[in-house]
Amino acid sequence: MLGTQKARERRFHHGDVCPRCQSARVQRWGRERTGIQRYRCFPCARTFNDLTRTAMAGTHMPEKWRAFADSMRDGLSTRRAAARGDTNHKTVWRWRHKVMAFLTPTESPLLGGIVEADETYFRRNFKGSKPVGRRPRRRGTKNGSRRGLGKDKVPVVVARARVGDTRAIVLPGTSNTAALTAVFRPMLSPGTTLSTDGSSAMRLAAQAVGVKHVALVMARNQRKRGIYHVQTVNSYQGRLKS
Numbered sequence: 001m002l003g004t005q006k007a008r009e010r011r012f013h014h015g016d017v018c019p020r021c022q023s024a025r026v027q028r029w030g031r032e033r034t035g036i037q038r039y040r041c042f043p044c045a046r047t048f049n050d051l052t053r054t055a056m057a058g059t060h061m062p063e064k065w066r067a068f069a070d071s072m073r074d075g076l077s078t079r080r081a082a083a084r085g086d087t088n089h090k091t092v093w094r095w096r097h098k099v100m101a102f103l104t105p106t107e108s109p110l111l112g113g114i115v116e117a118d119e120t121y122f123r124r125n126f127k128g129s130k131p132v133g134r135r136p137r138r139r140g141t142k143n144g145s146r147r148g149l150g151k152d153k154v155p156v157v158v159a160r161a162r163v164g165d166t167r168a169i170v171l172p173g174t175s176n177t178a179a180l181t182a183v184f185r186p187m188l189s190p191g192t193t194l195s196t197d198g199s200s201a202m203r204l205a206a207q208a209v210g211v212k213h214v215a216l217v218m219a220r221n222q223r224k225r226g227i228y229h230v231q232t233v234n235s236y237q238g239r240l241k242s
Helices: 004-011 062-073 078-085 089-103 177-184 200-209 231-241
Strands: 026-031 037-041 047-049 114-123 153-161 166-170 193-196 212-215
Touching: 062 078, 062 089, 078 089, 114 231, 153 177, 153 231, 177 200, 193 200, 200 212
Parallel strands: 114 193, 193 212
Antiparallel strands: 026 037, 037 047, 114 153, 153 166
């Protein structure tokens, strides 16, 4: 059953505990109509199952979750996803909004240690409106501007800590020192070492935030300085674009 086993492993990775009061005095309490195990907590007398407080809590038809998850991954519309999974499109719509609400980012811990940062650019989407700064073109055509920032590109700053935490922030305008400082200030913890490709805007933003900056001179083909490099963030950017 999709997700149920993983949800159980994540919930009980510290042992069988109640998700409400964190008590370890729980016992099995029958099964749901869908076959999902239910539990009861002795101290608070509340019951819960393996999916309580997850994105799929309160939903039914677990046998159709796999097709639903694949449809979300493939970016299908609700009606096409409903057709693929033989489900009513209103049900798919409700499931999708439950998942999206669950994935809404909350306040994240600061990045620390060695943090690699770099900029990448995505083509701006003018779907439903008149393109600004370029002629209309059909979907699937190659980039209309040179590599890097153009009138039809959106800059995105990606910062990735060596421990795996990642932030990807869309800049409202150009990638300059002021914009990068506004991004880094609430993101980096004191004592962080920022490793970049030698951008002057990155260097000045690091100084403004008060963190150490290590620049790699790409013009000299300097890909690494000791333990400092930007290969981790560049690899992530490649996966993000693909």
